[in-house]
Amino acid sequence: MQDKKVLYINACVRSDSRTDRIARALLARLGGIPEEVRLAEAGLQPLSEERLNRRTRLIEQEDYSDPMFDPARQFQAADEIVVAAPYWDLSFPAILKLYLENIYVTGLVSEYTEEGMPRGLCRARKLWYVTTAGGPYVPDFSYGYLRTLAKDYFGIPETALIHAEMLDVEGFDAEALVDAKIAEIQRL
Ligand SMILES: Cc1cc2nc3c(=O)[nH]c(=O)nc-3n(C[C@H](O)[C@H](O)[C@H](O)COP(=O)(O)O)c2cc1C
Numbered sequence: 076m077q078d079k080k081v082l083y084i085n086a087c088v089r090s091d092s093r094t095d096r097i098a099r100a101l102l103a104r105l106g107g108i109p110e111e112v113r114l115a116e117a118g119l120q121p122l123s124e125e126r127l128n129r130r131t132r133l134i135e136q137e138d139y140s141d142p143m144f145d146p147a148r149q150f151q152a153a154d155e156i157v158v159a160a161p162y163w164d165l166s167f168p169a170i171l172k173l174y175l176e177n178i179y180v181t182g183l184v185s186e187y188t189e190e191g192m193p194r195g196l197c198r199a200r201k202l203w204y205v206t207t208a209g210g211p212y213v214p215d216f217s218y219g220y221l222r223t224l225a226k227d228y229f230g231i232p233e234t235a236l237i238h239a240e241m242l243d244v245e246g247f248d249a250e251a252l253v254d255a256k257i258a259e260i261q262r263l
Pocket residue numbers: 087088089091092093094095160161162163164165166207208209210211212242243
């Protein structure tokens with residue numbers, strides 16, 4: 076698919092982020108038309124009681140025209156998704172959770188069957204998760220969480236993890252580890 080829409084969800088915080096560098100190598104490899112959402116600049120709002128009530132009312136009315144639903148609509152329509160986030164506190168930066176809270180809109184990215192089971196509505200067939208860790212990487216609360224959301228709730232059947240670890244540990248050559256990961260991606 077030459078003109079596939081690749082959504083790049085960039086949750087990297089540091090301007091010289093190594094996670095972002097690896098993610099950009101992946102985007103180049105994937106081709107298509109990347110569309111980047113820099114979460115730090117996306118102006119995302121947490122769900123206050125007022126916003127939550129308004130959102131619930133609009134969802135009940137099946138009215139998704141409010142700009143608060145724009146991120147969810149964009150996520151739903153992407154052909155392929157790349158999420159990049161550094162490994163922070165066994166997980167990822169809070170801005171990514173805020174993004175997930177914003178895009179997880181019943182009726183747009185997910186719905187419930189009559190039996191109460193979630194059914195995904197997203198178009199994407201694959202979600203990539205890119206991360207780097209200062210020490211050893213344990214995927215449970217970052218990639219593991221995203222993978223469950225993608226497969227069981229958003230209807231995205233395939234997920235993949237790309238990670239580099241031990242980048243902040245003395246005796247490990249961070250630059251060489253990142254370069255090796257990028258070379259690996261270029262061979263995909
Ligand atoms: C706030 C914060 C929390 C971190 N928590 C962890 C952690 O729990 N485990 C770990 O191995 N590294 C941790 N690190 C180190 C980062 O995972 C590591 O430096 C990573 O490569 C940063 O990615 P970046 O270069 O894309 O910013 C943390 C770094 C920061 C700034």
